[in-house]
Amino acid sequence: xxxxxxxxxxxxxxxxxxxxxxxxxxxxxxxxxxxxxxxxxxxxxxxxxxxxxxxxxxxxxxxxxxxxxxxxxxxxxxxxxxxxxxxxxxxxxxxxx
Numbered sequence: 001x002x003x004x005x006x007x008x009x010x011x012x013x014x015x016x017x018x019x020x021x022x023x024x025x026x027x028x029x030x031x032x033x034x035x036x037x038x039x040x041x042x043x044x045x046x047x048x049x050x051x052x053x054x055x056x057x058x059x060x061x062x063x064x065x066x067x068x069x070x071x072x073x074x075x076x077x078x079x080x081x082x083x084x085x086x087x088x089x090x091x092x093x094x095x096x097x
Contacts, residue, residue, distance in 0.1 A: 002040040004039070004040045005033075005036055005037060005040050008032065008033060008036040009033065012029050012032060012033070013029075017029045017032070039052070039053075064087055064088060068085060068087060068088060068091065074086055074087055075093065078092075081095040081096070082094055082095075083095065
């Protein structure tokens with residue numbers, strides 16, 4: 001068992017995340033440990049581990065890695081002349097033509 005897995009297991013248990021009366025009935029413990037095991041198997045160095053975590057956090061949080069371009073393929077028409085961006089769902093535009 002890797003040091004990372006041991007550390008995660010210890011910290012999550014100390015915080016009570018594994019308990020049935022914890023948030024989501026303790027299921028967060030299992031979910032986090034699954035991610036930790038995959039991450040641990042990948043064998044990252046310090047730099048690649050940090051970069052992987054940064055990228056994972058952004059995409060898992062539905063954040064963009066690059067700015068919106070405004071190109072036509074980024075928009076879905078939701079009603080006559082109203083469009084919603086398909087990369088950031090809180091962004092809308094109206095076509096005035």
